[in-house]
Amino acid sequence: MAEGLVVPVKTLYEKENWKIYTCEVSREYKYHFDGTDTISIAGDIPSLVLGVPYKIIADAKKTKYGLTYYVKTAMIALSNDGVGSYDTFLKNITTDRQFESIKKAYPNFVNMIIADEVADIDYKKIFGTGQKGLEKIIAKVVDNLVIAEIINEYGEFGVTFNMAKKMYKRYGNVHAIKRRMENEPYKILCSIQGISFKTADAIIKKKRPEMIDSPDRLFECLKFLLDEMENSEGSTYMNYAALYKKANALVPEAIKNMIKVLDNPEFKWNGESKRVSRKETFDKELFIAKKLLELRDSKSKKFDWGKEP
Structure with missing residues (x-):
């Protein structure tokens, strides 16, 4: 290294x-x-x-x-002289006239972008810059200062530059990301394409050992197991006993929350049949089943598929 x-x-x-x-x-x-x-x-x-x-x-x-x-x-590598260090960076991505007009109209230009206040910046006040030109300058600031800070903070979680951009696009600013990561790291990391539950879990256990028995941990584990079942075997549900066994193997400390977590609206489970599925998957399967029944009972064999629920 x-x-x-x-x-x-x-x-x-x-x-x-x-x-x-x-x-x-x-x-x-x-x-x-x-x-x-x-x-x-x-x-x-x-x-x-x-x-x-x-x-x-x-x-x-x-x-x-x-x-x-x-x-x-x-x-x-910014120096420790406060705003001046941002000025050095800004000079490197703008022309002299652009830099002068930016400093005159928006003395805290870079800080405004970091704070997600870009809507308050008017390109007409910046010399020789149209809307697209302003967007390019903002993108340079975001990529080199904002996104880089997210990677520096969460790189050990496996967050790459592209993943960090998705986090920024979804949550708006670094402070919001840090707040969400502090309160619900499993939800944030597992929602990013490219980070699996197992990867997120291995790191969160080290960084946040107090969450080892949390409902959030089991919630993301169950979603992972049901999605894995659907992708590998094509099945949209899993028997409760089988799901419990698999989850217990991955997150034994959190398994005590099983019933509580399954009551979450994102899951659909039947106490009699003991089948558990994702609510979204269940609704899609039900929609298709209803349409197939309509087809079977329709004399004309024509009907409107409409929209999924």
């Missing part, structure tokens, strides 16, 4: 979920990066601003193109 300050100087490849840059290594960190002056870095990272220093944590791997550092986190 290598850690240190680098300055991206050339973009080699840039797509939404993967980017590659040539970087110069800060003198004091050369020994962290095989003693070389320049390195190649790659990963699911933000669009880096050329000429701006970043603190990275990366794994070195040999490829057919030479040694490449696969980045886990990339945080822009």
Whole structure:
């Protein structure tokens, strides 16, 4: 694992979920990066601003193109002089006239974006910038400051740059994400595509051991097991005893909440048949069954499928 300050100087490849840059290594960190002056870095990272220093944590791997550092986190290396450090960053992503007009109209421009107050920013007050131009500037700030902070905070949960962007898009700002992660980490992490219940559970148990017997843990476990059953076997329900056994194997400390959790509206279970399913899946299956019965009983064999409930 290598850690240190680098300055991206050339973009080699840039797509939404993967980017590659040539970087110069800060003198004091050369020994962290095989003693070389320049390195190649790659990963699911933000669009880096050329000429701006970043603190990275990366794994070195040999490829057919030479040694490449696969980045886990990339945080822009701001100085400790408050707003001035944001100004340095802003100067690198705008023209001189744009920067001057931004500082005149919105002295706390970067802080406004971080606080999710972009609706209050009028592109007409920024020299030479249309709506799309303003959106590009805002996107640079979000990717390099906001999203990077989320990754830095939750990278150990397996949150990648693309996942962090989805979290930001859903919850609006870093403070809201931190609040939700503090109160309901299972719900937040398990709702992100790419993070499985087992992955989330392994890390939350270490970070939040007090949640080991929580209903939230069992709730996400049951959803995971029912979804796994549907995807692997095509079955939309599971026998209560079988579900209990599987859940008890994964989250024995939380199994005491079984009945309480199954009373959640997201589940559908029948005390007589002992079948448990996701409410959403149950409703879809019921809808299809009703339509098939209509088809069987219809003389014309034509009917309106309508909309799913």
